[in-house]
Structure formats: structure tokens, C-alpha cells
Amino acid sequence: MPSSAADSGLGRKASKEVRKQQLIEATIRVLALKGYAALTVADVAKAAGLSTGIIIFHFVSKDELLASVLRFLAEEYYNNWKQAVAAADDNPAAKLSALVLADFNPDVYTPDKLAAWIAFWGESQGRPIYEELCAGFDAERLVAGERFCRSLVESGGYDLDPDITMKALDAMGDGLWLAVAQSGSGLTGRLTPQECNQIMQASLAAFFPRHFAQPGR
Amino acid sequence: MPSSAADSGLGRKASKEVRKQQLIEATIRVLALKGYAALTVADVAKAAGLSTGIIIFHFVSKDELLASVLRFLAEEYYNNWKQAVAAADDNPAAKLSALVLADFNPDVYTPDKLAAWIAFWGESQGRPIYEELCAGFDAERLVAGERFCRSLVESGGYDLDPDITMKALDAMGDGLWLAVAQSGSGLTGRLTPQECNQIMQASLAAFFPRHFAQPGR
Amino acid sequence: MPSSAADSGLGRKASKEVRKQQLIEATIRVLALKGYAALTVADVAKAAGLSTGIIIFHFVSKDELLASVLRFLAEEYYNNWKQAVAAADDNPAAKLSALVLADFNPDVYTPDKLAAWIAFWGESQGRPIYEELCAGFDAERLVAGERFCRSLVESGGYDLDPDITMKALDAMGDGLWLAVAQSGSGLTGRLTPQECNQIMQASLAAFFPRHFAQPGR
Amino acid sequence: MPSSAADSGLGRKASKEVRKQQLIEATIRVLALKGYAALTVADVAKAAGLSTGIIIFHFVSKDELLASVLRFLAEEYYNNWKQAVAAADDNPAAKLSALVLADFNPDVYTPDKLAAWIAFWGESQGRPIYEELCAGFDAERLVAGERFCRSLVESGGYDLDPDITMKALDAMGDGLWLAVAQSGSGLTGRLTPQECNQIMQASLAAFFPRHFAQPGR
DNA sequence: GATGAATGAGCCTTCATTCAT
DNA sequence: GATGAATGAAGGCTCATTCAT
Numbered sequence: 016m017p018s019s020a021a022d023s024g025l026g027r028k029a030s031k032e033v034r035k036q037q038l039i040e041a042t043i044r045v046l047a048l049k050g051y052a053a054l055t056v057a058d059v060a061k062a063a064g065l066s067t068g069i070i071i072f073h074f075v076s077k078d079e080l081l082a083s084v085l086r087f088l089a090e091e092y093y094n095n096w097k098q099a100v101a102a103a104d105d106n107p108a109a110k111l112s113a114l115v116l117a118d119f120n121p122d123v124y125t126p127d128k129l130a131a132w133i134a135f136w137g138e139s140q141g142r143p144i145y146e147e148l149c150a151g152f153d154a155e156r157l158v159a160g161e162r163f164c165r166s167l168v169e170s171g172g173y174d175l176d177p178d179i180t181m182k183a184l185d186a187m188g189d190g191l192w193l194a195v196a197q198s199g200s201g202l203t204g205r206l207t208p209q210e211c212n213q214i215m216q217a218s219l220a221a222f223f224p225r226h227f228a229q230p231g232r
Numbered sequence: 233m234p235s236s237a238a239d240s241g242l243g244r245k246a247s248k249e250v251r252k253q254q255l256i257e258a259t260i261r262v263l264a265l266k267g268y269a270a271l272t273v274a275d276v277a278k279a280a281g282l283s284t285g286i287i288i289f290h291f292v293s294k295d296e297l298l299a300s301v302l303r304f305l306a307e308e309y310y311n312n313w314k315q316a317v318a319a320a321d322d323n324p325a326a327k328l329s330a331l332v333l334a335d336f337n338p339d340v341y342t343p344d345k346l347a348a349w350i351a352f353w354g355e356s357q358g359r360p361i362y363e364e365l366c367a368g369f370d371a372e373r374l375v376a377g378e379r380f381c382r383s384l385v386e387s388g389g390y391d392l393d394p395d396i397t398m399k400a401l402d403a404m405g406d407g408l409w410l411a412v413a414q415s416g417s418g419l420t421g422r423l424t425p426q427e428c429n430q431i432m433q434a435s436l437a438a439f440f441p442r443h444f445a446q447p448g449r
Numbered sequence: 450m451p452s453s454a455a456d457s458g459l460g461r462k463a464s465k466e467v468r469k470q471q472l473i474e475a476t477i478r479v480l481a482l483k484g485y486a487a488l489t490v491a492d493v494a495k496a497a498g499l500s501t502g503i504i505i506f507h508f509v510s511k512d513e514l515l516a517s518v519l520r521f522l523a524e525e526y527y528n529n530w531k532q533a534v535a536a537a538d539d540n541p542a543a544k545l546s547a548l549v550l551a552d553f554n555p556d557v558y559t560p561d562k563l564a565a566w567i568a569f570w571g572e573s574q575g576r577p578i579y580e581e582l583c584a585g586f587d588a589e590r591l592v593a594g595e596r597f598c599r600s601l602v603e604s605g606g607y608d609l610d611p612d613i614t615m616k617a618l619d620a621m622g623d624g625l626w627l628a629v630a631q632s633g634s635g636l637t638g639r640l641t642p643q644e645c646n647q648i649m650q651a652s653l654a655a656f657f658p659r660h661f662a663q664p665g666r
Numbered sequence: 667m668p669s670s671a672a673d674s675g676l677g678r679k680a681s682k683e684v685r686k687q688q689l690i691e692a693t694i695r696v697l698a699l700k701g702y703a704a705l706t707v708a709d710v711a712k713a714a715g716l717s718t719g720i721i722i723f724h725f726v727s728k729d730e731l732l733a734s735v736l737r738f739l740a741e742e743y744y745n746n747w748k749q750a751v752a753a754a755d756d757n758p759a760a761k762l763s764a765l766v767l768a769d770f771n772p773d774v775y776t777p778d779k780l781a782a783w784i785a786f787w788g789e790s791q792g793r794p795i796y797e798e799l800c801a802g803f804d805a806e807r808l809v810a811g812e813r814f815c816r817s818l819v820e821s822g823g824y825d826l827d828p829d830i831t832m833k834a835l836d837a838m839g840d841g842l843w844l845a846v847a848q849s850g851s852g853l854t855g856r857l858t859p860q861e862c863n864q865i866m867q868a869s870l871a872a873f874f875p876r877h878f879a880q881p882g883r
Numbered sequence: 884g885a886t887g888a889a890t891g892a893g894c895c896t897t898c899a900t901t902c903a904t
Numbered sequence: 905g906a907t908g909a910a911t912g913a914a915g916g917c918t919c920a921t922t923c924a925t
Contacts, residue, residue: 048358051268065886068885145414182411190403221439282910484792610868648837
């Protein structure tokens with residue numbers, strides 16, 4: 016059967032890595048569409064325009080496929096904020112802003128990808144993969160963010176605990192992702208990545224008014 | 233066969249409603265322990281100290297059991313914040329505080345229950361149940377919170393958009409729940425409901441410094 | 450819950466035998482409605498306006514209930530043709546006619562009852578009950594019929610084998626029952642007991658034209 | 667695992683249609699052996715020397731498997747009498763004889779296949795499949811048979827109603843099938859296809875003595 | 884590499900039977 | 905006698921995985 020609409024135009028001779036990436040992306044689409052529990056290898060095969068056999072061939076098992084997807088997402092996430100922070104002006108405000116706003120880079124984060132993330136969150140109970148793959152990365156980001164917050168608190172004389180503030184911003188980021196991910200379901204009050212960006216900027220301005228301005232004012 | 237440890241001491245002839253509630257609570261425990269995808273009817277039966285047959289007898293199907301669990305959680309959530317707001321002092325600051333802190337009432341929200349919520353979030357894609365049951369409740373809470381924020385903004389002269397502020401607080405609440413739910417997994421930086429309460433209070437103080445003080449200062 | 454429409458007006462104190470008969474009749478109705486494979490004890494209970502427990506109480510098991518139904522039908526069948534033959538005029542033509550037409554006595558044979566019979570035929574494979582209960586009765590009827598046929602052949606000088614003739618009439622009787630039983634399903638060309646009677650009389654006239662006239666002529 | 671005795675020597679990669687036919691035939695064998703109610707997918711799989719999964723893979727559900735069996739039987743039945751009538755000499759007596767005797771063609775109708783038919787008769791209540799698949803075919807055969815009877819009545823001057831006569835012969839055919847099908851159960855007076863043929867010929871001779879002779883005389 | 888028929892373990896669901904009330 | 909919640913064995917169906925082609 017010739018390639019489906021989802022095939023991305025790759026022929027039968029795609030290299031090993033290209034094919035794996037193609038399957039990872041198909042899995043993300045299915046995860047967003049059906050959730051973790053309802054995802055089957057056959058669904059992924061169909062979404063990729065390939066057969067079920069080839070998935071097991073490349074990934075050994077369904078669990079390993081899903082672990083590869085999570086690994087891809089985690090690395091992409093890490094690279095995305097790392098690079099955003101590196102590219103930012105060399106002052107704590109710009110760095111912190113880059114760190115927390117990187118999560119809403121529309122080039123990287125479509126609702127589909129966020130929905131895939133939420134699906135993994137929901138399944139992190141009882142499965143050690145999530146922790147194994149994400150715990151270190153998460154911690155590093157929290158530590159970096161807290162350092163920037165501390166600099167701002169010290170230089171701006173804010174009455175804030177930098178640890179608590181970073182945890183608040185981190186939690187808000189997760190919550191906004193959830194809202195974006197559920198936007199596909201038509202839930203009331205759900206958001207676009209652009210709106211999230213605005214909400215996050217407004218929050219930065221609330222916590223650090225002498226370093227950030229309310230957006231749009 | 234003697235009752236298992238999970239039986240809660242209820243005899244064979246518990247009333248229909250009591251038995252259903254007992255099964256709903258067992259389901260929440262399993263959801264927290266194994267996640268949505270790995271939950272089986274047999275797991276729930278074992279956790280409740282009953283047989284698999286009785287679950288279908290009372291709930292018709294596994295899907296209907298899970299819908300009943302979500303319905304229970306959604307109603308409990310609604311009643312919890314409604315009652316907290318009603319019991320609060322009659323001023324917008326107290327009302328808003330009651331609204332957003334109700335989510336961390338330790339009498340209601342154990343890590344288990346939050347993990348169950350996250351499991352449903354992860355599966356809300358592709359299943360209309362979540363939206364059907366929760367959309368209206370969620371919207372009502374956002375509207376109420378925004379009204380309190382607007383009062384504070386007007387009386388306190390803050391440079392804030394009430395809608396955006398409430399969405400920020402709401403997202404933060406969801407993100408904190410996620411952090412609590414994952415505390416069972418040993419993930420770094422995860423939180424207890426008490427810490428969440430503190431973080432949320434700190435955030436209220438950041439947004440509305442003339443109405444709330446930083447906690448512990 | 451008070452008695453359903455199917456209760457036949459019998460109160461809670463029905464005697465053992467009356468209650469068993471009530472349950473047998475409910476089973477026949479269910480058999481006609483749903484067939485043998487789909488019949489459940491709960492269906493019968495509902496049709497009788499009673500609980501499932503009482504069926505097992507009276508009949509020990511579902512198999513025993515169904516055996517009782519078949520036993521009832523077989524005995525009713527036996528008594529019906531025996532009595533019809535006994536009541537007939539004392540000549541072979543009248544006796545044979547009474548024998549084969551007894552199957553279409555509308556006081557005894559409603560489409561429901563015939564459908565129940567067919568359901569048992571369909572399940573007679575692999576279950577010895579049918580044979581155990583019916584073989585002797587069937588044989589006795591065939592022997593009696595053959596004797597009447599033989600008398601007619603001898604007295605009428607027909608070029609017929611009495612054994613084969615009786616088997617033909619017997620098979621036709623079964624086939625006509627099938628047609629009546631399926632009349633509930635709306636199958637084309639299906640028949641009423643009255644039409645069967647006519648067809649059977651026409652056949653008697655064909656086999657033994659000097660003893661029977663074509664009906665309606 | 668080596669193929670069982672029932673495998674018929676077909677390898678793992680039989681074509682889709684061949685495999686489906688193989689499973690249909692296994693189902694007929696099980697139907698004859700255990701009846702409709704007791705038939706399980708596992709029984710059929712075992713009888714075919716295959717696994718249970720492959721049955722659902724090819725037929726979607728047990729119900730669809732059984733419907734496919736009935737469809738096969740109905741088409742085979744239709745083709746059998748159609749072809750027999752077409753091959754017969756071009757006169758009404760030969761056509762009618764071919765029509766009614768086709769049912770006892772020993773190349774097509776083994777006791778197993780007849781038992782499978784009876785099993786479907788018994789379950790036709792409450793299930794519309796039987797009617798859907800067979801009603802049209804049955805009607806066409808009755809109409810054709812009646813036409814032949816009418817020709818004979820007109821040319822032979824018989825005092826018969828062609829419609830009633832054909833219904834009588836049709837019912838007799840069904841009843842004889844029933845007798846053959848139950849021959850496996852050791853019921854007294856049960857018949858072989860050859861005996862049925864003889865009985866049917868005797869009946870044709872009884873109805874139309876100027877066109878058919880009593881067999882064996 | 885790629886396919887898809889085939890396998891079989893595991894799960895949801897049904898339902899005859901039990902038994903406390 | 906009668907009820908109906910509870911049990912648990914059995915069966916239909918799903919789906920990850922295998923493997924002949």
C-alpha cells in the first residue's frame with residue numbers, strides 16, 4: 016500500500032535514524048489524538064504509513080518506542096531552554112525571561128506536542144521511565160531558574176524567596192501547557208501558546224516589577 | 233473467603249451507594265498507583281477486596297466506572313472551592329485566597345487524589361468525558377476568580393489584567409497539583425500540599441502586594 | 450418490586466408445582482423470543498416476574514430447568530396425539546388423520562411453543578437430553594402411524610410403503626412446525642397452524658385418495 | 667507448534683479467502699458437534715488447527731463468523747438447486763424432481779452440514795440474520811417449485827392446489843433434513859440422505875402418480 | 884528492510900450459582 | 905419461600921510480538 020498522507024514523503028529507503036524519527040513523530044500525533052492508554056502500535060503504524068512489524072523492528076518493543084518518544088521530547092525540551100538562555104542578553108532578567116518563555120516557542124511547541132507531554136505526565140505513576148529520563152533535566156532547569164531569581168531578588172530588593180518564586184513560575188508553566196494541550200478538546204478558557212506567553216510575561220512583571228513591564232502597556 | 237485488608241470492614245450487604253463509593257475510592261488508589269493505562273478491573277476489585285463481577289454489576293462497564301470516578305472528583309472539587317469561598321470573609325481578598333487555596337486543603341487533597349486527576353488530564357484527549365464533566369465547573373471557577381481579581385485591581389490600583397491574572401493563578405494551581413502528584417515518584421523538586429499552599433500565598437502577595445503579605449514574614 | 454405484566458396474576462404463595470409450571474411457561478416465551486443460545490436465567494426470571502434465585506431454588510440448575518421444559522413439551526405432545534387418536538372414530542383413516550393433525554391443534558400449539566421446540570431441535574446435537582426424553586415417544590408415534598397407514602394401504606390397495614409414507618407425513622409435520630415457528634420472524638411463505646392443517650389434509654388426500662378428500666373441494 | 671490433524675496441510679500463509687473458507691468449514695463441524703449455543707471461538711480455532719486470534723482477525727467477531735457460515739450455506743443451497751434444475755430435462759416433472767431432490771445430493775449434504783442448518787433454524791428467533799440472508803432465496807425456490815407443480819397439475823389433471831402442494835413438499839424436505847441431522851444422535855427412526863431421497867420420490871409419486879412412479883417398483 | 888498473517892496472553896464482560904438477609 | 909448483591913469461571917476480543925515471505 017502506498018504511503019498515506021502522513022508519510023511525509025519519505026521513500027522506502029529512509030535511513031535508520033530518519034525512519035525512527037518519523038515513527039517518533041507519528042507516535043506524538045497519536046498520543047495527542049487518542050491519549051496514552053488508547054495508543055496501539057497499529058495506530059502508530061497507520062499514522063506513519065508503515066506496517067506494525069517495522070515498528071518493533073526499529074524499537075524492539077512498544078515500551079521502548081514510548082521511551083524513545085519521551086527521550087526525544089526531554090532532549091528537545093532541554094536543548095530548547097538551554098539555547099534560549101544562551102542566546103539571551105547577559106543579565107538575569109533576560110536569562111530568566113528566556114528560560115520561562117522558551118516553553119512557549121511556537122516553532123517547537125504545538126498543541127500536539129504538549130498533549131503528548133501531558134499524556135506522559137498522566138502515566139508517570141507506576142512507570143519509572145518518566146523520572147529516569149526527566150528528573151535530572153527538570154532539576155537542572157529549576158536550579159538555573161532559581162539562580163536568576165536570586166540575582167533579581169538581590170539586585171532589586173524584592174521581598175521574595177527565590178526558590179519559591181521559581182517553583183511558582185515552573186508550576187505556572189506546566190499549568191499553561193496543560194491548558195494549551197486541552198485546547199484541542201474545545202474546553203472553555205483554554206489557551207494558545209501566544210496567550211501563555213502573555214500570561215507568563217505578566218507574571219514575571221508581577222514578581223519582579225522593577226525588571227519587567229506588564230505586557231502591552 | 234475472609235475480607236482482605238482493603239475491605240474497610242464493610243460486610244457483604246453494603247448499600248448500593250456505599251458500595252459504589254467504596255469502589256470509586258479503590259479506583260482512585262489504583263489510578264494513583266498504576267496510572268490510567270495500566271488500570272484493570274481486576275486491580276480495582278483487589279484494591280476494594282471484592283470480585284471483578286461486582287464492578288460491572290454496579291457500574292455496567294469499566295468506562296462507566298472511570299466516568300463515575302471523574303464525576304465524583306469534579307463534584308468534590310466544585311463543592312470544595314464553593315464552600316471555601318462561601319465560608320471566607322466577605323471581601324475580595326479573602327474570597328480569592330479561599331478560592332485558590334482550597335485546592336490544597338489537605339483534608340480533601342491527598343497525593344493519591346491528585347495523581348488520579350493527572351491521570352484523567354492525560355487521557356482527556358480523544359475522550360469527551362473530561363470536557364463533558366468538567367468544562368462547566370472549570371469555567372464557573374475562572375469567572376468567579378476573575379471577579380475577585382477585578383475587585384482587587386480596582387480597589388488596589390494594580391497594573392494588572394484580572395482575566396490574565398486569574399488564568400495565571402489557575403495554571404499555577406494545576407502545575408502545583410502536578411508537582412504534588414508526582415511526589416510519589418521521587419522526582420526532584422516535588423512538593424507537598426503544604427508547600428503548595430505557601431507558594432500560592434507567595435504568588436498572591438506578588439500579584440496583589442497591598443492585599444497579601446509574603447508568607448512567613 | 451411488584452409483579453410484571455408476565456406474572457399471570459399468581460401471588461407469592463403459589464404452590465411448588467404451580468410455580469414450576471409458571472417458570473416453565475416463562476422459559477418457553479423466552480425461548481421463542483431469543484432462542485436457546487441467548488436465553489439466560491435472568492431473562493426467564495424477568496419474564497416470570499420473579500428473581501433469579503428462585504429459579505435455581507426450584508430447578509437446581511439452568512440445565513435442569515431446560516430439561517423440565519422439554520419434558521413438559523414432550524409429555525404434552527404425547528398426551529395430545531394420544532388423546533386425539535383415542536377420541537377419533539374407530540377406523541384407520543380417522544385415527545391417522547387425528548394423529549397427524551393433532552400437531553396443529555391451535556389450543557395447544559401457538560407459534561411460541563413451536564419456536565421453543567425448534568430451539569431444542571437445534572441444540573439436540575451434543576446434548577443427550579433431547580434423545581433421552583423424546584426418542585421413545587417419537588418412536589411410539591411412528592409405529593402407531595405406520596400401523597394406520599398399513600391398514601389403509603391394505604384396505605385401499607394403494608401402491609405405497611406404509612413405513613415410508615408415515616415417515617413422509619412425520620417429516621412434513623416437523624417441516625410445517627418449523628414454518629409456523631419462523632412465522633414470528635416475518636419470513637416469506639411462512640404459515641399459520643390453520644394453513645398447516647390444510648396442507649396436511651391435502652397430503653393425506655394425495656397419499657390416500659380413496660380415504661381422504663382434498664380440503665375445500 | 668506442529669499443525670494438528672485438522673490443519674488440512676495448509677501452511678501459515680494460506681490466502682485470505684482460502685483461510686476464511688477453512689474457518690467456515692471448521693465452524694460447520696463444530697456446529698454439528700456441539701450446537702449453536704455451546705460453540706466457542708476456541709472450539710472453532712481448535713477444529714481448524716489455528717489460534718483464536720486469527721478468527722477475529724478474519725471475521726471481526728464471532729457473530730460475523732456465524733453470519734458468514736450462514737451466508738455460505740445459503741449460497742451453496744441456492745446454487746445447488748439452481749444448478750440441479752438447470753441440468754434437468756426440460757419438462758416440469760424432471761424440473762420439480764431435480765428441485766426437491768437436490769436437497770439430498772450426498773456430494774453436498776452430509777449430516778454435519780444439515781446439523782449446522784438446523785442449529786441456525788433454532789437460533790433464527792430473535793436474530794434477524796437468518797431472515798436477511800435466507801428469506802429471498804427461500805421465496806424464489808418456492809415460487810419456482812410452485813410453477814412446476816402448476817404445470818403438472820394442468821397437464822395431468824390432478825385435483826391439487828399447486829401452492830399447497832409445493833409447500834407440502836418444501837416442509838417435507840425440511841423435516842427430512844431434520845431427521846438426517848439428528849441421525850448422529852442415534853434417535854430412533856432417523857434417516858440417511860439416501861432414504862430421504864426415496865421418501866421424497868415416493869411422495870412425488872403420491873402427489874403426481876401420472877408423472878412419477880413409486881421408487882423401487 | 885518491509886509486510887501482514889498468525890499467535891497467545893491478558894483483559895473486559897457475561898452469567899450460572901451462592902448465600903446473607 | 906423469595907430477593908438480589910456477590911462470586912468466579914469461562915468466553916469474546918484486543919493487541920504486542922513473531923516470523924514466513
